[in-house]
Amino acid sequence: MSASTSKSGRMHPHKFTMWLGIAAICMTFAGLTSAYVVKRAQSSWLEFKLPKEFWVSTLIILLSSLTMHLALKSFKARARLKYRNLITLTCLLGLLFGFVQWFGFQDLMSRGIQIFGEGSNPSASFLGVIVGLHFLHVFGGIVALVITTIRAYRKKVKSYDTTPVEVVSIYWHFVDILWIYLFIFFAIM
């Protein structure tokens, strides 16, 4: 069964489940960002500029979305080698994204803004928690990508089913869009 949709033209159940999962993740971040909005309106809120690194990481994750898209295309075209290379690149870009986020926080700390610990301001802590939780989701995507890739290279069973790759790809684009949302949110705030 290589068809990712059933004969009735309906979405594959696993894809559907992914979309539901995305809705759930959205609720987590909606909860956190609305808490941020509420908290900001209260006293002793520290204002600071976002680190420049976040611009870089935004570019990186956008690029990784592109490689993911191309990887899926090459999987569909059964270009295995190209697929493997693109997936590996996507994983690396994901990890790089995490590193750049980390440097962003280093930059903040060098400016004397404490993220956690005694004397930290909720505004910086929020940034730390939300961005950290977002990277946790990115990392989950990386793990899923690695598993899918290993599966695609099993010697015994040649699987040409695009569904798992599509599901991971949907998720990957989602964490990308989620980051864009968060970035704009923090930038405006």
Add this chain to the structure above:
Amino acid sequence: MSNELVLNPGVDIAGDAHAHEHHHHQPFITKYIFSFDHKMIAKQYLLSGIFWAIIGGLMSLVFRLQLGFPDQAFPLLEEVLGKKWAPGGHINADAYYSLITIHGTVLLFFVLTGGLSGTFANFLIPLQIGARDMASPLMNMLSYWFFFLSGLIMLCSLFLETGPFAGGWQAYPPLSALGDASKGSKAGMDYWTTAMVLFVVSQLLGGLNYISTVLNMRTKGMSMTRMPLTIWGLMFQAVLGVLSFPVLTAGFVLLIFDRHFGTSFYLSDIFVNGVGALSHEGGNAILYQHLFWFLGHPEVYIVILPAMGLVSEVMSVNARKPIFGYTAMIGSMAAIVVLAFLVWAHHMFVTGLNPFLGSIFVLLTLLIAIPSAIKAFNWITTLWRGNNIFRPGMLFAIGFVSVFISGGLTGIFLGNAAIDIHIHDTYFVIAHFHLVMGVAGFFGMFCGIYHWYPKMFGRYMNNTLGDIHFWITIIGAYCIFWPMYYEGLSGMPRRYYDYSTWQSFKQFAELNKFISIAAIVTFFAQLLFIFNFFYSMFKGRKVRSQNPYHSNTLEWTTPIIPGHGNWPGEIPEVYRWPYDYNKDGREFTTQVTPIGADETEH
């Protein structure tokens, strides 16, 4: 259904009528422990639910002894709980708070959420919509084992030296965010939070699966409006869970950071006895309450919606007539789902909430009365002039409607901000939610267990024991919770360790004694059920016919004990809704019967 082919390649699908006779031998571990079969997973949830219900129920007995007999010593308590918890046969205040906290957590989450929806969503969804299994059996299996792990951690927390968490099941900061605030806020709180996060993971894995299965895996002809109301209830429950549990997790994440990483989301520079002023700045404890109740309120509907579905189905089968107002039932459930997300702040009327905002929440809260009333009306009209067969399942279904009304109507009192100022945090609240959610949830669960037991185990439970269980339970439940309304109206606060020291509450000493005795009797009546449940598994009367209740739904078209895959051969096609009882002179017409030339679809 190509979805079937895609998802369950290992399951017998070929039109082999004898498939169940020569299925391959499964090792114990994959058949009973890490099983992918939704029916086995449902039984695992059910057994876990029963286990936790006994634990949670026993806890309530222990603290009821304290509340009913504050000046009496029970040496047995010291024997069982040890010198730390119950020195001299009195539970101490720390133990009391731990007990009420864990009692609430365990019964609400592990029994009425995990046990109730976990059992019946897993068991009924594939069977009643005509699917071989869930959309993702693997996720389903993981869902149970996350639940198991969560329970294990909660169980371990009971044996900690500083005791389990003691800050109330809502875990409000600052009490829950400060290890120094109380004994239970130390390691007990970390265990509690870990267990709860794992529980949320389990619920999300399950919930995603339930929704996906209902929307994608229905058999041919099973349109959404031909589904039994059980499935509607379970699906809506999953929608609520998937959209609100993540917000609770967000609240928990911030709480964990406040506890361990020195942030100030909830904690501010308050002064704590024995600690002094905190170094935290600018935190806001009310923020947690918003995040918490954004799940907390939907949570009570997560409990009640599956129960509503089970009750509707069982009632229709046993009244031998269609459920009254099928569409209105679906509509009212949908309305409850929408409103569930818009009323959370009615738990916070006395937190200094802006009165204008409060009035909006009052309005939205009172709106809940409308769908609830529609449902209550429909159940009563289903019973009206039905050929009612009072099996235990039916008795519990009727009992459910009774406690749902008597508990629900008092929600109108509490939903009014002005009245709530007086009765907030009193026994009035306790009585309200125990009846409308606790007892009603349990009744829905019992109703489902008695009714579907033959399908689960191929044997019947004993009806006489079931009847006795029902009557003691409903009378007992009213004896326990009804007096609490009076106590609450006269201002008796909840969560106090000993009321005898207050002049104004001394008058309730005898009433508290009465409540405690009723609680003890009711608890022991539940042991009848436990005995009935396990005894019937091995010694109950065997089910001889495929459709013992003459029910219309699909689960009764499977073999008496279905194998993995549910139907040997093809999955039956569906031609009508499930409530054609006594239509056109026929006592019942199953869903797999084509619409005749001489009849109309409902």
